[in-house]
Amino acid sequence: MSADAVRYLVMPNPYLSDGVLDVRAVQPADIEAIRQWRNAQMDVLRQTAPISPEQQERYFAEHVWPQITSLEPSQVLVALERAGVLIGYGGLVHISWSNRRAEVSFLLTPELEKNTDELIALFSRFLDLMKQLAFEDLGLRRLCTETFEHRTxxxxxxxxxxxxxxxxxxxxxxxxxxxxxSFTHGLLAVEWKNGQ
Structure with a gap:
């Protein structure tokens, strides 16, 4: 990670890795690819209209970059890399520090979303890394998700x-x-710890 790379102050480890999948803070160079992926997959997101490059830049300038130095950011957005190649993004969003909970967000490239076996393997690895980040590193007690029914x-x-x-x-x-x-799912830190 370069000295000028964006890094969340709240993340004790700038990289999390399981040996196959690496996650790190989203960088300015990532946001155009993320915008394109979001626009191509609006049917699985809460996004109702395409995002322009200007809207994407403004969103990150107003809502993401200012939170990098916060000890209680409302979201921690991470980029997913495999063998050094950006393949997706996600993270912990809608973080409630007073309740110590967060929602998990996850999106791969459209090509990877279509490959069932690869999708399942990468999503499973990502969830394991987010559990580590949420429960071990950030001290959260609960993770939740919302998933549209067609994402079986x-x-x-x-x-x-x-x-x-x-x-x-x-x-x-x-x-x-x-x-x-939509389906809602949840996982408690105590359940995760007992299952390890």
Whole structure:
């Protein structure tokens, strides 16, 4: 990591790795690729309109970069790399420090999202790294997710990774004009520690 690289003050380790997947703070050079991935996969995100390059720059300038030095950022956005190549991003979002909880966010390149076996393997590895970051490094006590029902591979991977389905939000979102359910999943730090 270069001396001028963006690094979250709250992250004791600038890199987390399991030997295959590496995560590090999102860098300015990453945000255009992230914008393109988000625009190409709006059906799995809470995003309702394409993001322009200017909107992306403004969002990061106003909401991400100022939080890098915070001891209680509302989000910790990380880039996912495999063999030094950027393949996705995600992190911990909607962090509530008073309640010590966060939501897990995850998005791969559109090409990797289409490869079922690779997607499942990478998502599982990412979840393990986020558990380490949340529970060991940040001292959070709970992680949660929201997943649209058509992402069946993601739901199965969450459950295989120890997340429990906590509810189904019926017709919670409209995707291509069609009412779609969402699943909520959660994992407690104590469950994770007991399962290790």
């Amino acid at each position: 591979r993601h739901v199965a991977t969450l459950e295989a990774s120890g997340f429990r389905c906590e509810g189904r939000l019926r017709e919670h979102v409209l995707i291509d004009g069609k009412p779609t359910d």
